[in-house]
Amino acid sequence: MKTIVQIHQATWDQRFPADIQREATSALEDGSVIMLPGLAFAMTPEEQKLLDPRILGKAKNVSYTPWTDKVGGTVCTGAEAETIRAVIARYSKAAQGLMRKLFPHYNDTLKVQRASLRPAEIAGRKSSWRKDDTRVHVDAFPTLPTHGDRIIRMFCNVNPHGKPRVWRLGEPFEDVARHFLPGLKPPLPGSARLLRLLRLTKKLRTEYDHYMLGLHDAMKSDLGYQGRVGQTPVEIIPGTTWITFTDSVSHAALSGQHQFEQTFALPLSGMLDTGKSPLRILERLTGRALI
Ligand code: SIN
Ligand code: FE
Secondary structure, eight states: OOSEEEOTTOOTTOOOOHHHHHHHHHHHHHTOEEEEETOOOOOOHHHHTTOSGGGBOSSSSEEEETTTTEEESBOOOHHHHHHHHHHHHHHHHHHHHHHHHHOGGGTTTOEEEEEEEEOSOOTTOOOOGGGOTTSOBOOOOTTOOOTTOEEEEEEEEOOTTOOOEEEEEOOOHHHHHHHHGGGOOOOOTTHHHHHHHTTSSSSOOOHHHHHHHHHHHHHHHOHHHHHHSOOSOEEEOTTEEEEEETTTSOEEEEEOOOEEEEEEEEOGGGSSOGGGSHHHHHHHHHTSOOO
16 A cells, blocks of 8 residues: 555546546545645635735634535634635635546545635644644544544645645554554443533444544554654645545644645445445454444
């Protein structure tokens, strides 16, 4: 398995040959990062002026919800807010188009989720260890159980000053699971219902979601592990777009500023090979159903 698979000279709305589509899809499911060097997202000078952390409120990103066409997390109002909305909406559309063209196998099942603009420098940002994305982790979110759906994210570095986004990539999901799963406690009986009742989760937290969150926390809180895995930084220069399953690919973002991101959810049934999903891997390791 290659950590990074590159597709050169891609454009946002091209047709890809069937062999490229097949190879990209199976590499994605194997846990590779699909990197499209030179696939830049064009912005007007007026839009670039808003690549500035001053647009943020308390949140670390400006979020965009495609189905309501609304932004959140910015202090901007009026014309500036409209410019921000329009530019993230345009990125979201472009990302959706590229997903459809590069991974047509997913078209019937893929769900479009939120997008974001990330104008803050990551290096040196203060946060709790749990929210610290400079530590290698797999994505799992306390309030958002996935019930086994996969998380795919498409990023684009739009830094106007040539600054790369620096990532670390850790070990394959099965190795992460073998290492940390034995140390995780099972959920307390009734806890999923209680969390839902208290509105601390948006859906019932299944056993699968419990263990994914456990892996996320165990990875981030183990400093010895952090010092051991993913020591080779990956420098991603501006004008690069990349796509990966962030629920299975161990990743960390060490530094960088100004990036777009679009999230997709893929139901397990949409995968070429469900055996490569975190759900099936965890079920194999525990020997029972987790949903
Ligand atoms: C993350 O998903 O952990 C952060 C990725 C990034 O902002 O580059
Ligand atoms: Fe992450």
